[in-house]
Amino acid sequence: MLRMAGHDLLALHALVKADVLEAFGKPLGVGKEADVYDALTPGGRRVAVKFHRLGRISFKQTRRLRGYVSEGVWADWYIRSRSAAKREFKALKLAFSAGVSVPEPLARNRHVVVMDIIEGTELANVSALPEPGDTLVEILSNIRKAYVSAGIIHADLSEFNIIIRPDASILIIDWPQFVYKDHPNARQLLERDIRTVLKFFKRKFDLRAELSQALDFVMGLADTLPEFT
Known part of the structure; x- marks a missing residue:
């Protein structure tokens, strides 16, 4: 079963093939439920790439206590993270279209959302x-x-x-x-x-x-x- 890094690479590969991303940069923020990175589009536009990580804390605790993480836990992480990304992308599209001050949503693949750069x-x-x-x-x-x-x-x-x-x-x-x-x-x-x-x-x-x-x-x-x- 694919682990976190494998799903990250598959999502990034798909976004590169779709001409959404070209270069990957430094972290903009690391939290309990998501990691956000700086990146560039093929046209040179700076964007934010958000990797949803729901359940990361719980399976880190499981690994520490048991010494391993079962496939079921990894599958649950991926399903929840993909769902969160899908929901956030939908919300951003609705909000941005209504003129709400949110990052412009650009693309989504698996558990990853690409949006306009977040500065501040x-x-x-x-x-x-x-x-x-x-x-x-x-x-x-x-x-x-x-x-x-x-x-x-x-x-x-x-x-x-x-x-x-x-x-x-x-x-x-x-x-x-x-x-x-x-x-x-x-x-x-x-x-x-x-x-x-x-x-x-x-x-x-x-x-x-x-x-x-x-x-x-x-x-x-x-x-x-x-x-x-």
């Missing part, structure tokens, strides 16, 4: 913003576009998957857990996303906004932005 710093690691209120407005406006125009909810939004780009604009990444707005738990998940963002801005920048007002704005029930204090 996670909001969690930003020490200061030129205008925190403007950044919060931009985030809420993009959540609104995703909900109203694309019909989707991020469902795992936090300061760790909002990127502050060099020009201080935002980019929202990491969409594999998205849900459609007709999901039974849609309102609960949307409210959780917004609450997480508001709590961060209150803690980091002493900026306060009412959750109910922000939720009404994001859902398109009000055109007025929440008041910040």
Whole structure:
């Protein structure tokens, strides 16, 4: 059975043959559930290549405890990672088409997604913003576009998957857990996303906004932005 590196190579080979990728570069980020690398297209465009790694932590723990990893665990990793890549690519296409500030999705093969380059710093690691209120407005406006125009909810939004780009604009990444707005738990998940963002801005920048007002704005029930204090 193919292991992680084998699936990586098969996906990269297919993307090269499809004229999506030509050169592979340095890591842009390594996390619990994905690795992201810098790369170039045949036309010289810089792109990000994201390898989904769902279950990596669990099978590392299994290997440490048992000394081996069964074929079933590897198969589960691949199925889950491929599904995550497929879901994220779908979400990015919907969001990008609706004008949401996300990386442009370019291609997918197996558990790998190719998208426009991701440059900037996670909001969690930003020490200061030129205008925190403007950044919060931009985030809420993009959540609104995703909900109203694309019909989707991020469902795992936090300061760790909002990127502050060099020009201080935002980019929202990491969409594999998205849900459609007709999901039974849609309102609960949307409210959780917004609450997480508001709590961060209150803690980091002493900026306060009412959750109910922000939720009404994001859902398109009000055109007025929440008041910040």
